[in-house]
Amino acid sequence: MLIPVADAPELDEEASTVFAEGWPEFIFHDAVAKQYAERRDRYFADWNFYYVAEPPAASPRAGSPALAAAPPAAQPRLIAGCWGVPLAWDGSIPDLPGGYTDALARSVTSYESGIQPNTFVLMAAAVRADQQGQGTAAALITAVRDRAVAHGLTQVIAPLRPTLKTRYPLTDIATYQTWTRPDGLPLDPWLRTHVRLGATILAPAPTSQTITGSVADWEKWTGMPFPSDGTYTIPAGLSTLTITNGVGTYTEPNIWVRHA
Template identity: 65%
Template structure:
């Protein structure tokens, strides 16, 4: 029996989740300095919006999101992942009443992938949100296939479809099959900065000179400045809205 459970009610899965749900993410994704500013407050304010998805007492997947107020127009969308996090925290502190659930991340453990669990957990959390006073559900999605086309603008990539009309990207396709529609690109969803040494560690690459580099799992390119000892990566996402 599959079950969606608030993470705070199931601490027995915490250790497993910490390992399992970091497996398929590139290391650099965890180094957005702006995200770090809001992480603790997000956890404190919205514990009810972080979930484990289990079956027969086995952790299958996890997901989390945040509530915001959104007027259902593209211009009022947050800038992306980081801006959503900031907006949810600041709106909560200002006592703004939310009407929208933003699904920020969902992950299926590596040894359970390919069995339809991603669709099940997205459906479960979407239904939970609408049943609990947040009738609008949106998501800044990280398209998995985009890393194969890092030089292609996200605005172009999001228009690519297969012969059947579904998105070329498999993660976008999962959402669309569940009733989602593509809303808009988020070309600067997250920003990761670090020293050259940081980026060499995060990517397991060498950057001998100043320039623009493609990196493993990067959805776009990394700009390295050897003289300033900095690397800058601005990650694009795609906004989706669930029916």
């Protein structure tokens, strides 16, 4: 069941631990995205969700008086979470945001300009580690997509972070998004989940996010030393990190998809 984050503050602490594990530390250091984060939280709090399983029905303990033995009310179990933003998009490839950061910026500035949104952008989704691979993401995406449409956001798009791309950091994203398995479905598992739900691949987003930091920053974020300038593959990187004159720059490629 999808519930707005604002309705379940008791799950916040657990969520911050459980979901942070799904992403590499460097992804949280996109300086441009940070400029919009606080306003995004304020303007679009309704588009921030937890996905929970209903608690099991409590059964009375045998032999004990019903009321005295009643167990404390069980909390719903946190399974997954996702968030997104509304914006105006004309449905064409040229009008797509450049990627994650640009979608965030456009949603905030459009809101401030009073532009009516018609599109929901699913920005991120995470399933707790012990629940992955069981189809939870499909249920989550379906629920949020239906909610967007019910609120008049009739187009649903997402700049996907393709999970298997970490194994192919040297491959161009435009090439990667064309790779399929023998059954015709995308090679990438996360892309596959969306395509199975009826999504179409729109376009690569080669510069979805840009993350810049000093060598010391990158050493902290990745746990790797970078003894000299150069180009490096990094843990959980979808592309490479380039260090020039002691400054490291990583550009995150994503893939735009559109849900039916």
